[in-house]
Amino acid sequence: MRVGVAFAALVCVLISACSSTEINRGAYIADTSIHSKRVDSRVRFLVMHYTQGDEARSLAVLTGDDVSVHYVVPESPRIENGEPVVYQLVPESERAWHAGVSEWQGTTELNAASIGIENVNVGPIDTPQGRTWQPYPPAQVDAIVKLAKDIVTRYNIPPIRVVAHSDIAPQRKTDPGPAFPWKTLYDAGIGAWPDTPAVALHLAGRDPKAPADVAALEEKLQRYGYETATDGVFDDRARRVIAAFQMHFRPSDYAGNADAETDAIAAALLDKYFP
Structure with a gap:
């Protein structure tokens, strides 16, 4: 000075x-x-990821030249004074490079409007018997819940804006994968989840695996927030969008098929969050 x-x-x-x-x-x-009245926060979305690597490799990548993120939740967080410790790599007021080319509810370039959380997890594990996914251990889930709850509370982020990287970039990404504990987060007051009775109501006695009208399902997914066509063409792009939705809301089956249960889940979510 x-x-x-x-x-x-x-x-x-x-x-x-x-x-x-x-x-x-x-x-x-x-x-x-x-003070002006017309002002709001830069932060309007919370995006969940997995690192697809161990803690040391993940921190090295996320502090390098190509990508960054606001928070990293270790697989086994250390405990201090009874609370889990997470890494904060970027101040919340600043933009991190974690979302890439992305879109949700008509907003593009989610880096500018979101906080990103990378969770240490290798993601998909391919074996001769098929693909499995690394689970998220209870101690890590506890830390994710505490961190996410604090963020959505401070920034008043609505449930439908707590999203997966695969939700906002379904053509490129699968993280945080079908093993991510979305229902646990919902039960803690974080993010969205369909009500079981509403899903049954919209299923209306149909076989859950019965084919659904592709254009109608695409229209529902677009209304909810996904970037998708609504032309009814069931191509690879459509399948990836449907699979992203299923990984989030029906992780038991994320093959990307346009089936009756997926359609009913989408309808139940619209009833609940877009009445």
Whole structure:
């Protein structure tokens, strides 16, 4: 600080001539006593990821030159004073590079409007017997819940804006995968989940695996927030969007088929969150 600026600040303190709402920035003074009403937070979404690597490798990648994230939740968080410790790599007020090319509810470039949480987890595990997914251990889930609950509370993030990376970029991403504990988060007041009776009502006695109208299902998914066509063409792009939705809301079967149960879940979610 220049001597003149320091002296001016000292004079303000000594003679109480400067208001506490004024900030001396050296070349000018900012008066912060008047506030605009039309303002909101940069943070409007919470995006969940998995790291697809162990803790050391994940932290090395996320502090490198290519990608970044606000928080990293270890697989086995250390405990201090009875609470789990998570890593914060980027201040919440700043944009991290975690979402990439993305869209949700018409908002594009989610990096600018979200907080990202990377959870240490290898994701898919391919074996001769088929693909499995690494589970999220209870201690990690506890830390995820506590961190996410704090974020959605402070920023008043609605349930339908707590999303997976695969929700906002279904053509590119599968994280945090079908093993992620979305229902546990919902039970803790974080994120969205369909009501079982409403799903049964919309299923209306249909076989859950019966084919659904593709265009109608796409329209429901688009209304909920997914970037998808509504032309009824069941191609690879449509399948990936449906699979992303299923990984979030029906992880027992995420093959991407347009079936009656998926359609009923989408309808139940719209009833609940878009009445």
